[in-house]
Amino acid sequence: MERVLIKDLGSVKQDKVLVKGWIHKIHNLGSVNFLQLRDKSGIVQIVIDKENLNDLRIETSIEVLGTKVFNEKAPQGIEIQAEKIKIVGKATYEMMPFEINKREINAALEVQLDNRVISLRKPKIRAIFKIQEEIEEAFRKYLKEKDFSQVHTPKIIDSSTEGGSEMFTVDYFGSRAFLAQSPQFYKQMMVGAGFERVYEIGHAYRAEPHNTWRHLSEYVSLDVEMGFIEDENDIMDVEKGFLQYLFKHLKQTCKKELEMYGIDLKDMPSIPRIPLAAAQAIILEKYDKKSPVGNLDAEGEKLFSKYVKETYNSDFVFLTQYPISKRPMYTLPHDEIEGVTRSFDLIYKGLEITTGGQRIHEYDMLIENIKKFRLNPEDFKFYTDFFQYGMPPHGGFAIGLERLTMKILDLQNIREAALLPRDLKRMTP
Amino acid sequence: MERVLIKDLGSVKQDKVLVKGWIHKIHNLGSVNFLQLRDKSGIVQIVIDKENLNDLRIETSIEVLGTKVFNEKAPQGIEIQAEKIKIVGKATYEMMPFEINKREINAALEVQLDNRVISLRKPKIRAIFKIQEEIEEAFRKYLKEKDFSQVHTPKIIDSSTEGGSEMFTVDYFGSRAFLAQSPQFYKQMMVGAGFERVYEIGHAYRAEPHNTWRHLSEYVSLDVEMGFIEDENDIMDVEKGFLQYLFKHLKQTCKKELEMYGIDLKDMPSIPRIPLAAAQAIILEKYDKKSPVGNLDAEGEKLFSKYVKETYNSDFVFLTQYPISKRPMYTLPHDEIEGVTRSFDLIYKGLEITTGGQRIHEYDMLIENIKKFRLNPEDFKFYTDFFQYGMPPHGGFAIGLERLTMKILDLQNIREAALLPRDLKRMTP
Numbered sequence: 001m002e003r004v005l006i007k008d009l010g011s012v013k014q015d016k017v018l019v020k021g022w023i024h025k026i027h028n029l030g031s032v033n034f035l036q037l038r039d040k041s042g043i044v045q046i047v048i049d050k051e052n053l054n055d056l057r058i059e060t061s062i063e064v065l066g067t068k069v070f071n072e073k074a075p076q077g078i079e080i081q082a083e084k085i086k087i088v089g090k091a092t093y094e095m096m097p098f099e100i101n102k103r104e105i106n107a108a109l110e111v112q113l114d115n116r117v118i119s120l121r122k123p124k125i126r127a128i129f130k131i132q133e134e135i136e137e138a139f140r141k142y143l144k145e146k147d148f149s150q151v152h153t154p155k156i157i158d159s160s161t162e163g164g165s166e167m168f169t170v171d172y173f174g175s176r177a178f179l180a181q182s183p184q185f186y187k188q189m190m191v192g193a194g195f196e197r198v199y200e201i202g203h204a205y206r207a208e209p210h211n212t213w214r215h216l217s218e219y220v221s222l223d224v225e226m227g228f229i230e231d232e233n234d235i236m237d238v239e240k241g242f243l244q245y246l247f248k249h250l251k252q253t254c255k256k257e258l259e260m261y262g263i264d265l266k267d268m269p270s271i272p273r274i275p276l277a278a279a280q281a282i283i284l285e286k287y288d289k290k291s292p293v294g295n296l297d298a299e300g301e302k303l304f305s306k307y308v309k310e311t312y313n314s315d316f317v318f319l320t321q322y323p324i325s326k327r328p329m330y331t332l333p334h335d336e337i338e339g340v341t342r343s344f345d346l347i348y349k350g351l352e353i354t355t356g357g358q359r360i361h362e363y364d365m366l367i368e369n370i371k372k373f374r375l376n377p378e379d380f381k382f383y384t385d386f387f388q389y390g391m392p393p394h395g396g397f398a399i400g401l402e403r404l405t406m407k408i409l410d411l412q413n414i415r416e417a418a419l420l421p422r423d424l425k426r427m428t429p
Numbered sequence: 430m431e432r433v434l435i436k437d438l439g440s441v442k443q444d445k446v447l448v449k450g451w452i453h454k455i456h457n458l459g460s461v462n463f464l465q466l467r468d469k470s471g472i473v474q475i476v477i478d479k480e481n482l483n484d485l486r487i488e489t490s491i492e493v494l495g496t497k498v499f500n501e502k503a504p505q506g507i508e509i510q511a512e513k514i515k516i517v518g519k520a521t522y523e524m525m526p527f528e529i530n531k532r533e534i535n536a537a538l539e540v541q542l543d544n545r546v547i548s549l550r551k552p553k554i555r556a557i558f559k560i561q562e563e564i565e566e567a568f569r570k571y572l573k574e575k576d577f578s579q580v581h582t583p584k585i586i587d588s589s590t591e592g593g594s595e596m597f598t599v600d601y602f603g604s605r606a607f608l609a610q611s612p613q614f615y616k617q618m619m620v621g622a623g624f625e626r627v628y629e630i631g632h633a634y635r636a637e638p639h640n641t642w643r644h645l646s647e648y649v650s651l652d653v654e655m656g657f658i659e660d661e662n663d664i665m666d667v668e669k670g671f672l673q674y675l676f677k678h679l680k681q682t683c684k685k686e687l688e689m690y691g692i693d694l695k696d697m698p699s700i701p702r703i704p705l706a707a708a709q710a711i712i713l714e715k716y717d718k719k720s721p722v723g724n725l726d727a728e729g730e731k732l733f734s735k736y737v738k739e740t741y742n743s744d745f746v747f748l749t750q751y752p753i754s755k756r757p758m759y760t761l762p763h764d765e766i767e768g769v770t771r772s773f774d775l776i777y778k779g780l781e782i783t784t785g786g787q788r789i790h791e792y793d794m795l796i797e798n799i800k801k802f803r804l805n806p807e808d809f810k811f812y813t814d815f816f817q818y819g820m821p822p823h824g825g826f827a828i829g830l831e832r833l834t835m836k837i838l839d840l841q842n843i844r845e846a847a848l849l850p851r852d853l854k855r856m857t858p
Contacts, residue, residue, distance in 0.1 A: 003657065005576060020657040022623070022819055040576065040625040061657070061821040088657070092792050093817040117815035120622035129624075133579045147434060147469065150562045152649050154849050155584075155632055156597070156608075158856040168585070169600045170608065172646075173638065173853055179585075179599065186849060189858065193549035194451070195558075196469040203584055203632070209602065217601075220581050228432065228449040228490070228517070363521050382858040386546035388522040390451055392490040420583050420615060424602055427587040429618065429811040 001065070007041035009068060009078050019044065019080065020063045020088070022121065023056055025101045036101070037064060037080075038121070045071075045079040052085050058096065059121070061089025109413060116420060116429055127257035128417055131250065132405045136201055138249035139222050142242045148197040148224070153186035155179055155203060159379060166207045168217075179205035182398065184330070185383045187225035188359060191394045192386050196227040201401075211424045213413045214351060216402060218422040224356075225396030232332075232342040232358040233273075235395040236318055239346060239354065240271050243316065250408070261409045272312045273344070275321040279304050294326035302350035320344045322357075329373040330366065332358040332395075342395070349407045356397025363387040430494070436470035438497060438507050448473065448509065449492045449517070451550065452485055454530045465530070466493060466509075467550070474500075474508040481514050487525065488550070490518030538842055545849060545858055556686035557846055560679065561834045565630055567678035568651050571671045577626040577653070582615035584608055584632060588808060595636045597646075608634035611827065613759070614812045616654035617788060620823045621815050625656045630830075640853045642842045643780060645831060647851040653785075654825030661761075661771040661787040662702075664824040665747050668775060668783065669700050672745065679837070690838045701741045702773070704750040708733050723755035731779035749773045751786075758802040759795065761787040761824075771824070778836045785826025792816035 001018045009017065021039035033053050035046040046064055056062070066080040097115040098107035100122040105112060112119040120126050140150065156170055157180045168179040180186075183200050190198045204221040224238060247265045250258065258265065280291040280300075287303045296304060296319070308317040321340040324333055331341040343357025360366045366387055370377045377384060405417040415421040420429060430447045438446065450468030462482050464475040475493055485491070495509040526544040527536035529551040534541055541548040549555050569579065585599055586609045597608040609615075612629050619627045633650040655667060676694045679687065687694065709720040709729075716732045725733060725748070737746040750769040753762055760770040772786025789795045795816055799806045806813060834846040844850040849858060 040623060059819045061819040089790055089819040089821040091819045117618050117622045126623055151848055154647055154851050156647055156851055171598045177856055189546050193546045194469060194555055218583055218585055361518055390488045390490040390518040390520045392518040419580055422583050422585055427606055
């Protein structure tokens, strides 16, 4: 007999059904006994005889053959009268590390992460990753419609992409290699290689030697790069278009999950684009808050988001025109405004989730800029060489998948948005 | 004016068009001059004045504003009378490393890989990656329809998943870590964590100290794991179902690309499942070829594929029931046939593209099996612990994306199916 997923119980025709899952709760009422059976798709109530209850413990994996009964009082209006219960995965634990069938898990995040297989069994926790999966789905769908190609670029690299600090080193057959902190050079290469418009969903690595609520050592980067553009506004248009598409997509595909977190995604007509210097002036004037040279700090990002929300009713804001000295050597200097670049960050609810911009595409300018940054062009030969073969104007951006997930759901710690997070102190499970 | 992709020239209404791309060929006929302009979607003929020809070199990036003209003699029946040509990306090279506008590239694979940005500009080379992208698309679509969830699991791991040999080591904040050679333990965890059915598309790493036509150090693994199964046949059913779906999908989405390689994908009604021992006996009897204990070698895989093709008219064959000693410690021993496991490989056109099987799901059996393999259960505690919480019967498989791509297109070397391959000798570009 074919298994029926709990979400499909209402729609299947037959009365006799086979369901499988984990025992979520046991209600021992003496004369009548109930189980709550949980599978990946939902929870259903099972009515069982007393003698069948003996060996059953919370979180045992079972198969239940029974008859579907409509019962107004049962959750979802359906329950199953069990005829046969078979244990397929024994529960042999002494004690659960925490309970997952109550409203909230009563354990610190670190304990939940130590016992990730248990905490993820709670539907509300697993819902985070349904959202995350649909973010990716929307990203792919939106970009594919716009003629972008998906690529996979190497994560083991010979030289450092953005300066060399904060890179993990790998012993590569006796040579020293690095784990890529970004597919930056490679996605530019793929634009030049004729794909023109590419995206990549892949791991990126940052050996940042501090533990914060917003950093992971290993995260998933949603990368975009696009050729034959006019300027950086084309790139911001793509990102804005994606976010608009995403919000619609999530409202369609993740209604239940968004409700679990009390999130109501508003339509997003536009995203303000404000030069960094203007933003710094605003938060100095309005909140008496000084910013570091050429950037906002974490507090500044929060304050400026507050201002943008009040002024433009937007959770998002593009900060543009970052100074040359604060951006990597491949960033295109602005040809009309002295000292700044055609680059941007995207701030969402007080947190930077994107860095992007237009890149230098002329070989001579690139070599000169590398020298200006007091770097040796010879070290970047594998990257600069192909700029001699008609590299078109191009630019791109990257979104941290876990950061975007966290901010959409108003989670407090980025680790909640990673199945098995890696940080300064965590390498397991 | 909005750019038109070359593939859309026939369908856009306006006569005046803006196209962008690289100069593929220049025909200087004196009185009339032609360019072939190549963008990501195709190639179109441009008619230009002589004076416009001066600065143009092969592979320069240009924008062409012109008028669409129907011309029977032009490729695709359309050409563009150029009014304005603008160079947007200069070609400053001294010499192209090889020509990409001839029928074949006249350079060794290694030279093509050294100049990957150039070789990929050839539409036939880039077509490989359109096929690869659609393999992934089919994989996701098929599995999502079957209620699988996508996951991302860590590639930086604390201990070795399958024995510790052939792993790259990483300096992780001063501790020794490894690059995962498979998401094996983690995908099992995610089944147990309530996702039940998961897939992952991610990098896997093998520090194999030899260079062959079929190995990469970094490759993309299409991983599947599924809970609440009856036995390993459920897993083979999923893989067979995927491959059937894939072939249909590729015929629909990659007609042009398959034709470039002369590939005619046949419908695939079923895939034979043959015990390894029977396969070994057949190739001994039929080809006088001895096999190593508990496996086929590369030559054996080829010979047996030949036999299966002749006997069953199938390019695929599942080899089943590998001996216990030749499979990892988590493989479920067969309960009816002594000494073998509920595992399988999938051979496609003479090459193993999959290893899979049912896993042990009972805690006590797993601990015992780890001891039988003379390993220390304490070393696997992060993995074994969660088997105490009702782990259901489960199994899965993995397909090497580059191997599958290579075999579908009859490529001779797996490096052709990787954008930027990594092997014993290659870390760049």
